[in-house]
Amino acid sequence: MKVGLLYPSSNTYPGISFDFMDGLNALLGHQQIASHFNIIKEGIGFGAAEKEVYMKAEKLLLTEDVDVLVIYADEKVTELLNPLIMASGKLLMVINPGANYPHNWISQPGVVHLSLQQAFMCRLAGGLAAAAGNGYAAYVSSYYDCGYLHGAAIVQQLLQQGGNIRYNYINRQSYNDSFEIGALTEFLSTDKECSNLVCVFDTMPAQLFYKHLAAYDAGRMLNVFASPMMLEAGAVAALNGKQRYRVTGFTPWHSALPGTGNITFMQQCKRPANIFSLLGWETGLMLAALLPAGTIHDNEAAVQLLKDTPLQSPRGIMLLDDATHFYTAPFTKITYEANSSTPQTEYITEYTNGWKAFTAEQIEGHVTGWTNTYLCY
Amino acid sequence: MNECKAILVCGNRIALPLLRDLLFLNRLSVLVLPANNKILVEEVRHYLQNTTLPLLYVTKTDFAEKIADAVRQYKPELGLVFSFSFRMPGTVLSLTDKGWFNIHPGPLPAYRGPDPVFRQIKNQEPFACISVHKMTADFDAGPVVMMNKIRLSVTDTYGMLSKKLGECAAQNIPALLKMADFGVQIPARPQEETKAVYYNRQAAADITINWDTMGAEEIVALINACNPWNKGAVTSLNNNIIKLLEATAAVDEDVEKKLPGTITTVSKDFFKVATVKGLLCVQLVYTDEGYMSAARLFNTGIQPGNRFGDIPV
Numbered sequence: 001m002k003v004g005l006l007y008p009s010s011n012t013y014p015g016i017s018f019d020f021m022d023g024l025n026a027l028l029g030h031q032q033i034a035s036h037f038n039i040i041k042e043g044i045g046f047g048a049a050e051k052e053v054y055m056k057a058e059k060l061l062l063t064e065d066v067d068v069l070v071i072y073a074d075e076k077v078t079e080l081l082n083p084l085i086m087a088s089g090k091l092l093m094v095i096n097p098g099a100n101y102p103h104n105w106i107s108q109p110g111v112v113h114l115s116l117q118q119a120f121m122c123r124l125a126g127g128l129a130a131a132a133g134n135g136y137a138a139y140v141s142s143y144y145d146c147g148y149l150h151g152a153a154i155v156q157q158l159l160q161q162g163g164n165i166r167y168n169y170i171n172r173q174s175y176n177d178s179f180e181i182g183a184l185t186e187f188l189s190t191d192k193e194c195s196n197l198v199c200v201f202d203t204m205p206a207q208l209f210y211k212h213l214a215a216y217d218a219g220r221m222l223n224v225f226a227s228p229m230m231l232e233a234g235a236v237a238a239l240n241g242k243q244r245y246r247v248t249g250f251t252p253w254h255s256a257l258p259g260t261g262n263i264t265f266m267q268q269c270k271r272p273a274n275i276f277s278l279l280g281w282e283t284g285l286m287l288a289a290l291l292p293a294g295t296i297h298d299n300e301a302a303v304q305l306l307k308d309t310p311l312q313s314p315r316g317i318m319l320l321d322d323a324t325h326f327y328t329a330p331f332t333k334i335t336y337e338a339n340s341s342t343p344q345t346e347y348i349t350e351y352t353n354g355w356k357a358f359t360a361e362q363i364e365g366h367v368t369g370w371t372n373t374y375l376c377y
Numbered sequence: 378m379n380e381c382k383a384i385l386v387c388g389n390r391i392a393l394p395l396l397r398d399l400l401f402l403n404r405l406s407v408l409v410l411p412a413n414n415k416i417l418v419e420e421v422r423h424y425l426q427n428t429t430l431p432l433l434y435v436t437k438t439d440f441a442e443k444i445a446d447a448v449r450q451y452k453p454e455l456g457l458v459f460s461f462s463f464r465m466p467g468t469v470l471s472l473t474d475k476g477w478f479n480i481h482p483g484p485l486p487a488y489r490g491p492d493p494v495f496r497q498i499k500n501q502e503p504f505a506c507i508s509v510h511k512m513t514a515d516f517d518a519g520p521v522v523m524m525n526k527i528r529l530s531v532t533d534t535y536g537m538l539s540k541k542l543g544e545c546a547a548q549n550i551p552a553l554l555k556m557a558d559f560g561v562q563i564p565a566r567p568q569e570e571t572k573a574v575y576y577n578r579q580a581a582a583d584i585t586i587n588w589d590t591m592g593a594e595e596i597v598a599l600i601n602a603c604n605p606w607n608k609g610a611v612t613s614l615n616n617n618i619i620k621l622l623e624a625t626a627a628v629d630e631d632v633e634k635k636l637p638g639t640i641t642t643v644s645k646d647f648f649k650v651a652t653v654k655g656l657l658c659v660q661l662v663y664t665d666e667g668y669m670s671a672a673r674l675f676n677t678g679i680q681p682g683n684r685f686g687d688i689p690v
Contacts, residue, residue, distance in 0.1 A: 051378065051559050058561060080552050083523045087564035103548055106504065106526045 001295070003287060004060030005041045006053065006071040010376040012204065016276050017043070020072065020095075023280025026268040031288055040064050047073035047373035050080055057081050061088045067296040068093060070283055074148075074373045075102045075113075085110045091302045093286060095279050097229075099148040099374035103367065105359040107325035110299030112306055114282055114327045116275055118228045118374070119150040120358050121250035121331060122200060126154035128248055129196045129225040130163030137196035137225075138167040140184060142205045144377060146170050147370035150227055153358075154198045166194045171205065179208040185216045195220055197245075200227040202375065206235035214243040221338060225249060229375075231334050232275070241341040248335045250348070253278050253315050257332065257347075262314035278314060282327075285311040285318070316349065324359050328352075381454035381475060381557045382406040384447060389417060391482060391494075391539045392459040394547035396424060404554055406453040407431045409444055411461070441466050448472040455557050458512065459546065462491060467514050475557045477512040480550065482542045484508055484524060486568040489517040490576035494539050497529060498602035499583070501594065505529040505538055507545045509553060511565050517575075520565035525549050531597065534604040586612040586621070588638035588685060592654030593626035600624050608663040612638075612685045619685075622668070623661035638685040645672040650685060 007017040021041075028034040042056045053073060060066045061084055069085070070093045071078055078094045079102070085092045091110055098115030129137050139155055155165060169184040188194065195218075201209055206229060213222070226249035229235065233255070239247065253275055255266065265281050266273040289309040296302050303325065311318040316330035333346040370377075385392070385399060386409040399405045408425075410418055412434035425432060431451060435443045440463050448456070448469070456477035458465065470477045483493025484506040490496070497505045504526040511519040527545050529538065556563050584603050586596055599610040600621050609620030627649065635641055635651035642649040648671055650657040662669050669677075 050555060054556070054559055054561070058564075080555060083552075083556065083564045086521070086523065087566045089566075104525065104527060104545070106528065109524070 001037050001068065001287070001291065002064065002066045003037055003039045004057075004064060004066035004069045005039055006044045006056055006060070006069070006073065007041055008047055008072040008373055008376045009043060009045050012202070012377055013276065013375055015271070016376065017072075019271055019274055019276035020280035020283075022269050022271045023265075023273070023277030023282075024284045025280075026265070026270065026277070027281045027284025027288070030264065030268045031284075033288055033291065036291055037287060040066060044071070044073060046376040047077055048371040050077055050371070053077055054080055054084075057084055061085075061090055066090065068287065068290065068302075070095060072096060072279075072373065074100045074371075076100060076369075076371055077373075078111075082108050082111060085299065089297055089299050091290070091296050091299045093283065095283060097275070097374045099150040100369070101149050101153075103363050105324045105326075105362075107323065110303065112286070112303060112320060112325045112327070114279065114286065116228065116252040116279070117326075117328065117331065118252070119148075119153040120355060121228050121252065122150040122154035123157040123358055124354060125225040125227065125249045126157030126163070126198055127161050129154075129198045129223070130158045130161030132196050132223050132225075134193060135161075135163035135196070136166050136191075136194040137163055137198045138169055138184065138187060138194055139165050139200075140169045140197050140209070141171070141200040142202070143170055143172040144370070145200045145202055145205070145227070148200075148374050149367070149369065150374075151200045154200060154225070154227065156361075158198055163196075165198075166191055171209075175204045175208060179205070179212065181209065181212045181216075185213075185218075188216070188218050188222070192220065196223045196225060198225045199230060201235075202229045203232045203234040206230040206232075207238040210235065210238035210243065210247075213245060214238075214240075217244065221246065223248065228252060236336065236341075236343070239336050239341050241339055243336075244338055246336065246338050248333070250331050250333050252329065252331050254332060254334070254345075256345075257314065259314070259316070261312050261316070265314040282311065282313050282315075282318065285313060316347075321355070321359070323356075326359070328355055378558055380404065381554060383455045383457045383554065384409065384444070384451065384453040384473070385457045385459070386444065386461045386465075387417075387459040388461040389414065390420065391543040392480075392546075393420065393424070394540075394543040395457075395459060395480070395550055396421065398547040398551070400424065400428060400430065402551065402554075404551075405430055406451040407433060407447045409433045409435055409440075409447065409461075411440075411463075412436050435463075437463055441469055445469050445472060455554070456512070457550065464514075464516060465512060470512055470514075476563070478509050478522065478553060479512050479517070479519070480546050481508045481510060481517055482506075482539070482546075484526075485510060485517060485521055486570065486573035488576065489573055491578045493576065494535055494542065495579055495583075495602045496576045498533060498535060498538060499599055501531075501598045502529050505533075505542060507542055507549060509546075509549070510568070511563075518568060518573075520567045522553060522563055522565045523549060531594070532601070534601045536605050581611070584611050586610050586685070588612070588652065591652060593652045593657045594655065596621070596652060596657050597624055597626050608668075614679075614683060614685055617664065620663040621657075621659055621661075622663050624657050624659040627656040627658045636684065640679065640681050640683045640685075643671075643675055643679055643681055645675050647671045648674065648679060
């Protein structure tokens with residue numbers, strides 16, 4: 001089977017494509033099916049240059065005649081490829097962290113999506129925040145992180161569940177020693193009724209945020225409702241057991257996940273396993289599931305094959321949602337109590353209703369935001 | 378990268394969201410409207426108040442010549458047609474560098490014809506669709522570039538669905554323009570002629586309730602498909618034409634079966650009508666005397682046992 005792969009790059013996560021390929025190669029090697037695939041790779045940088053993405057996709061589909069086109073990029077950009085996929089009859093696999101989601105959730109013929117479901121998990125965190133205390137919250141994010149729909153997801157759910165946003169704090173500073181959160185702490189000192197912070201940060205600013213918030217004494221317990229990247233190992237390393245706030249959120253994957261699937265994944269990867277190698281491994285699982293199809297001429301039949309094939313991911317059983325063509329998988333709720341650096345975890349397998357409610361909502365009007373793939377900057 | 382501009386030829390309100398967005402994106406070089414659609418013309422004038430976009434009014438007899446002249450004068454690279462009822466001749470279709478594209482508010486080739494919005498609702502489809510296809514000499518027959526589905530709710534009226542499909546087109550046409558900007562051959566898939574279905578414009582029989590064959594859900598779909606443009610689905614009561622404008626399907630709780638079309642219950646909020654499958658719960662009707670709620674009909678003396686029937690000749 002011929003596979004075209006449009007891989008990303010990132011200054012912040014310079015190993016992103018190496019990790020992704022490590023996960024993919026590890027899976028194909030582990031299942032001893034690597035020889036069945038001819039993978040042709042092209043880089044697409046941060047995924048924001050639409051023309052470059054389109055031209056490379058077109059080349060892979062028309063010149064290289066790949067059966068499957070795998071692209072690591074956000075929905076905004078990959079929607080441009082739908083006409084190419086419809087015309088070619090090939091299969092498109094869209095891979096990304098899931099910080100964005102499509103304007104229209106209804107599936108496109110021949111297109112499947114694999115993500116870390118980050119916006120969905122932000123939405124769940126927003127729901128928790130609405131139920132915490134009086135539901136009053138401050139929305140806290142960075143200039144970069146707030147340019148994706150995961151921010152809308154966490155706020156919208158908070159509001160829908162009866163919560164209230166009292167303050168919006170967008171940090172525009174560099175991620176170095178100059179980083180500070182003065183305006184936020186000033187607000188928290190003024191509005192004593194607001195104790196919940198719904199936060200969307202990438203790992204690096206999350207670490208800085210945790211550190212600076214730990215140095216602030218609000219005189220009351222603060223609850224941080226965190227986006228998934230704030231629960232990554234690099235971020236929670238800042239929770240040294242002396243912080244005076246609780247951190248709660250959901251994460252698609254963490255290294256301590258029990259189960260042989262995760263253990264095998266971590267053992268088979270040559271590089272330290274992370275969310276990017278997880279996506280590579282899971283891409284391999286999808287490709288493996290397609291092997292019986294051979295050469296793909298009928299992308300709808302290929303999609304049906306994937307629908308009929310539950311995948312045993314390190315996250316748990318991964319299913320292709322019939323309505324949206326997005327993969328869904330179990331995830332973990334993580335809580336760090338105040339003054340504790342030990343996480344409490346709860347593995348969530350019952351998420352179908354929440355996912356259906358999330359994908360039933362249509363975006364009204366226009367959306368602005370960054371065009372590059374989340375975490376590729 | 379050069380951003381190409383388009384000529385937009387549109388025939389009804391469904392195109393307004395697209396017009397709004399293409400104006401915002403500065404992607405239009407000229408706009409063409411049918412002169413006889415006065416309501417549309419007025420609305421578009423309002424849209425264009427603060428713009429210098431050339432606006433052209435055409436009729437069935439002069440549209441081809443006027444559009445050809447406009448293309449030569451304003452030099453759009455691409456043509457867009459949305460719900461325009463005149464067949465564009467090949468001589469016009471060959472005038473733009475990047476071709477002409479028709480935006481069709483239904484899936485192709487399954488819903489060819491002039492009013493797929495009506496047909497999709499009437500046929501109780503779970504999804505409606507915007508299809509964009511390259512234009513050829515035949516209506517709705519060219520290769521398809523994109524198809525974007527939206528959910529079709531059982532409560533969607535013709536007007537509501539048209540608005541949603543208009544917004545769907547507005548969201549997706551910029552992708553077509555971007556592909557044109559890239560300078561690539563715009564990909565398209567030929568339509569499967571064996572799967573093609575052509576629906577003519579709806580005739581009287583298409584908008585009339587057939588009590589002998591239609592169940593409650595089917596009638597609700599027809600009512601929605603006729604709202605607002607026909608003020609509802611047509612039937613008769615006591616030899617007068619009446620249009621049912623708002624109704625829902627209810628579970629058939631009557632033990633004693635009544636003939637289809639028979640009014641079984643009358644209240645101030647609704648009246649229930651027996652059908653071949655389930656009960657129809659009617660809340661609003663249109664008569665020559667005006668729009669009437671169930672409460673008003675209640676006061677006119679409508680009674681259980683009255684029966685809706687065929688259209689009087």
